[in-house]
Amino acid sequence: MSSSRIRRAALACMAVGALAMPAVGAAQAAPNAEPPSTPVPFTAVEGEVMSYVINTKNANPGMINTAEKAVRAAGGTVVQSWPQIGVVIAHSTHADFLTKIRATKSPSIESAGPTRTAPVVEGTPGTPDFKRKGASGYKKKPEFTNGDAPAPVNPAEGPGDPLEPQQWDMQMIKADQAHEITLGSRNVLVGVLDSGIDPDHPDLAPNLDAANSINCSAAGQPDRTALAWQDTTSYHGTHVAGTIAAARNGVGMVGVAPGVRIASVKVVNDDGYIFPEYAICGFVWAADRNMDVTNNSYYVDPFEFWCGDQPNQAPAMEAVRRSVAYATGKGVVHAAAAGNSAYDLANKTTDEGSPNDSTPILRQLNSTCKDLPTELPGVVSVSAVNNTGTKATFSNYGLGKISVTAPGQRILSTMPTDHPVAPNYALLSGTSMASPHVAGVLALLKSTHPSASPAELIAMLEAQADDTSCPVSYPGGQTCTGTTEDNSFYGEGMVDALDAVSTSR
Template identity: 60%
Template sequence: MNRHAPIRRLAEAASAVAVGGALLTGAASAAPTAEPPSTPVPVATPDGQVFSYVLNAKHANPGQTRLVSRAVERSGGTVVQAWPQIGVVVAHSDRSAFRADVARSAGKALESVGVTRTVPVSEVAPATGSSARSSVAGDARTTRKATDVESTSSRPVPTDPREVEQWDMQMIKADHAHDITDGSRKVLVGVLDSGIDADHPDLVANLDVRSSVNCTDSGRPSKTGWEPTTSDHGTHVAGTIAAARNGVGIVGVAPKVRLASVKVVNDDGFIYPEYAVCGFVEAGLKKMDVTNNSYFVDPFEFWCDDQPDQHAAKEAVRRAVTWSTKQGVVHAAAAGNSGKDLANKTSFQDTASPNDSTAVARTINSGCQDIPTELDGVVTVSSVERFPVDTLGSRLSSFSNRGLGVIDVAAPGSRILSTVVADNGYGLKSGTSMASPHVAGVLALMKSAHPTWKPAKLIEKLRQQADDKACSAATAGVPCVGTTRNNSYFGEGMVDALDAVS
């Protein structure tokens, strides 16, 4: 399945892909000279049509962010959201020359500016720049870190009825980890996705409503609208992380930790850069402990540094991830479902981008990345399936991306049973989207057991504790590369929930 929420349709404005391009005032990270440049995807922004832009200040501080915001207004744009913590401004404009004009106006205060989509915005137009919000508090999670591990070794609640069907929990030893702890209520996991069903009986006890946020209104945080509307993808992900041990349905990897719904998927199924930026910054502002990211940022499967528009959007997301990590948030992300080798970008073409208008067959290079999963400090998770069937043996799922030095760990991702919106029930889904929340859950257990550990140590221990998994027979005709300790299929191995809390 697609890493995104399954409600995905192409926008009708295919003519938006034409001439034009973002202005890049700073030096973008160029691809190695031995590699070909990526195929240009210029985006036309005709007069009279409102497009969305991200602008990155040269330096991430309030002063330069204000300078960039003023340049937006002088250039005929509207400031939608300013993030002074990372020096990023989100703007709308209906002027074709906006990119060039704002670059001239901002001068040395601006690092880069780029359009975030290949189609006009569909959201309601924001207020004028003078009333735009500059968030200093935001998305999910209001609680502090845990100070102890909440033992559940003598828990009185009986095994949940469908727990016997959860082979995935057995594969990562979550069932044994639960004999030590179900996690701490002081740990909060932000689910950056399509929303969490607020009244599902297996989720309601763990859902932190006050900490939940909607980022799909042009990238502005809102306390309303964070529940699912067109997709149950986020609800399924949430159940894998933290479905409660309550005698009902299933059990999550960390059934006592709290969940925050951080909605970054709009009703058409798109996750645009400004939505992701909002989600990550809000996670940092509210001191979340873990986020799960089962998506790639639209409209490009791979964002290329040598394309000015793409560089600007990628830089904005990178800054948001880096800043939130410094606030203590650790991030897990799905590797992707294209069956590609992420360590060898010149071995294939990207034929699915841009996905909000008309896709083109693109040559890409090592400066092109699937974000957020390939950004520094993000745990990249590949997917495995049961093999042989009805055993706890495993092999790489046929759809899973791979890559030596790219994949950190592996987790179950094929035919995973979890919570869905329909009838407050349960269903099977497949994808690296389903693998990543297993790792987010393990990180939540680890944070429960070791509340003082920072993101770098959590990732280090996660990788060290993963069960080594040797290269297996080629999946989809693609051989595995590397050693038992670290290879292109499984990274450093199968994530281990028991070691995380032992």
């Protein structure tokens, strides 16, 4: 499955205190007795390492300690605990572990469930089989763009940053005009939750904050070893990072906010998967390292849509929600890609590509099924347009689901310097490419409004966006609904970098 993912920009940010409530099963119950979603089989085989999430009833160290004891009593190994959000990540080789942990008498445990449908191929931290830098053994997942191969860019042209004349996207969101006012503040830090960043790229090295970078892609445990966060098997994170903050340094191209700092938060393993424990680690890290913005051009595997009425999916769904809410409560605002499946997120029907780590099945969806972290509260959802300003055919959409739109087709940005086909710079397409434009604008907004909360930043972003009306006709059976001010293709409209640096509260 090659969809990028997107988050709904909800103005109602989750309070940190809400992390302890309510129980997922009750909160996610389908309204109006709608049909349940299709269950997905989960089978643990004795001797194979499986990964689980355990949510405590409250987010505090005492509850975590009790849950950890229950994990060990049930035959599991504690991989990582997050007392900030009341979440424990555990591994077990025992087929009855999930049954035992759910049957425990521990008063601290609210819910427990698997994070994957396939065994953990990277192994368990602390064992000889552990692969610190990420998995190697799943079927390789495609780069999460719309499927286009990287296209090399034309030769450099123009003064200053020589590729800038080819960056139609920066002109469309008025970033070129915004740069005449400010390039963004060095006090602002953007976490690039992705596949790692090339630390040697001349356009990225000046703004890369190595001290705040991390690798979360090996079992969900933070890995701070030297350069564990760099790109290894994927160009995706490097391309995203350039759109956000490629330096204005007379080399190559320029990002939306070339004066801010970026940190690599590696949440994608070497096979291309973003499992819940990786994303949770990334969001909590971003919160505790005082980041201002995160970009999330992915959906959480192995489900394109996680269903809250399924007991094997709801616990991981809740754990990811808690991590996003915790980061939001600590002042982090999140941008995310809407996905590349040309899917109407407001009218979900079926999904035939999940789970993508084992055997996909045809599933019936319902209103409890969410694209994570796209549809979580406090996340800005971003659809993609082409160079005419029309929604890209691959972009997901949905009335009430899309916050804003941004350029996402044939976007010029940075590539790993050693890429065999398109070294240094390339053109890529996808909502993965649209979301970092919005992350960059949010970084400019934070630069000019340093005391603004995530909710205030989102409100300004949406208010400043340029209204974009539904097209008169559109190919492929996708229908745009809503008003010029807010519709299913463009949400509140095209983001505006110039307004972000020109207005004051």
